[in-house]
Amino acid sequence: MKEVGIALPASRRVYAITASAFLLCFIFYYFYGGYMTLVLFASIILLVFYYAQDWLLYHPELPTNSRIYIPIPTMHNLPHMTVTIRTTDDVTLHAFWICQPEERCKSVPTLLYFHGNAGNMGHRLQNIWGIYHHLHCNILMVEYRGYGLSTGVPTERGLGIDARAAIDYLHTRHDLDHSQLILFGRSLGGAVVIDVAADTVYGQKIMCAIVENTFTSIKDMAVELVHPSVKYIPNLLYKNKYHSLWKISKCSVPFLLISGLADNLVPPRMMRALYNRCGSERKRLLEIVGGSHNDTWIVDGYYQEISTFLADLQQHPPPLQKAPEKSNVWVELEHKIIDV
Template identity: 50%
Template sequence: MYHILRVLLYRLWVVSTFTLFSSAIIFWFYGFFLALTVFSFGISGILYSAQDLLLYYPNDPPDSRVFVLQPSNYKLPYESVKIKSKDGFKIHMFLIKQPTISNHRPTMIFFHGNAGNMGQRLCNVSGFYHKLNINILLVEYRGYGLSEGSPSEQGLYMDAQTAFDYLMQRNDIDRTQIILFGRSLGGAVAIDLASRLEYKNKIWALIVENTFTSIPDMAKILLKWRCLNWLPMFCHKNKYMSLHKMSSVSSATLVVCGACDALVPPRMARELLVRCGAPLKRLAVLSGGGHDDTWTRPDYYAALQRFLLDVPPLPDEARVTVVHTV
């Protein structure tokens, strides 16, 4: 609670001071009730806008918007790509491909968490590359790393669609073996994409790790304010209603969670799995895994590999690729 108040006061002190000052002036000239009304609307607007500050951390650590570690630091072959999203922002991505002996390998679209940039996930990605023998497309959301714009829920969804559409335009990958992978906030982005009617039948597999059921659910856990139980949904600027969307997911799904995750309760992983509409769905609970380090557990890559070996091919009707204009 102290941390949240400190962040709000530090980042919004100008507008907070203006709200308080204007309320005092109105009180002096027009009385208590009008001043209270103005103050209430002002604080409500501040709290609504501040939700982005509490969810998105593109500047953590401070140089994350100007320095992105390159895959070459891990001796990974890559292409640095910038693609325009449907609303005109340039989205930065890394495509890390296996040697071109065969194009019939799965390709993972990697959606990272709410802090930093995609370069900070390269150690994990190196494990995917060498131990799972797959291609990886890392996506840097708008407002993160070298991508343009500012983060928002609908914006991140659009960035995910941009990344998928980009892969559908390439002829050097197997477009029938696309894996969506999302960790924490990235899990919510991956679930949204996998649940969309125009994409769901073209996704081979979905893997989410230490992700939540929704932002309103997380707010109740982190803030512990009883009033949140009665707060109308429209008061939440960011919702990421993953639990609701899971029933529309039909791709083979693996839900991974660390047994010691202190941020997102492991029970949320089980709730997501139960709600999932996929014929093949599994839960992998890794002993000793925390929110940010589950991928370092000894059985991590083996659990993902076992799952992928059991994922069936896409039905023939799903192999007809529709290329979207980006």
């Protein structure tokens, strides 16, 4: 749903709903007494906790005006085309197509870039400049639903749909090599990449996946950021799960995992756990001393290490994967989470 008119920001909507809920409890207490009010109060607390999770995780409005002002690649002397991608659930995604010169466009890899949980894709253009000039690849930058100029509201399943729609879009273009598609995701974007790579249909469509400073699951991050006792909250109460540690065990595409050892948001041990659990026979963990959560890419040697990984793949391409048995892991994952 596109934001129009006087729609309240997510934070104010949560506050308004909470205030209304407490007023309802007071009225309920007046008419029905203490026990029924206690049950109602507990139910409201659970509902607020469940629906406030989107507000805590997704920050498309930070910094201010991120839904309105999107820096464009020409500000960094990058050639680009603005494209619109329509998803299967009728959401319109805003994206930048940045390609190499025409004589090289069809022979180089194409990198599909997924950013973190705040801001918009234009805030990552310095990193994109480095990828373009150091890795010499085409780049498709995608703005998630509810971010920047994209319509819709961000959800875990929705971001997965967005990523698959972006891959489908690339396969409609005839100015690139479809056998050299790379998925790249940082932080939340890494969780999106792992979800797609674990899909046995869409995993067939990519050459490799690169994730940087991403987490094992939302529950694990809640334990880190809130309190260790949060681990006792059932998985069923998490609206966004991003169970990447489980999903990555289903992946067979080549994987490069980049971990900034100075990351003070996502503990580097989570990246090591993802590497150890990764089901791919061709995987590599790149640990970068001094790399922080958002700025690992500024450390010397960052692009050279990625280039070495990609060059090795191009020289020794992986064997064809087995035919897919199912389209994705959502159903299996949901059953697993309910059983926990």
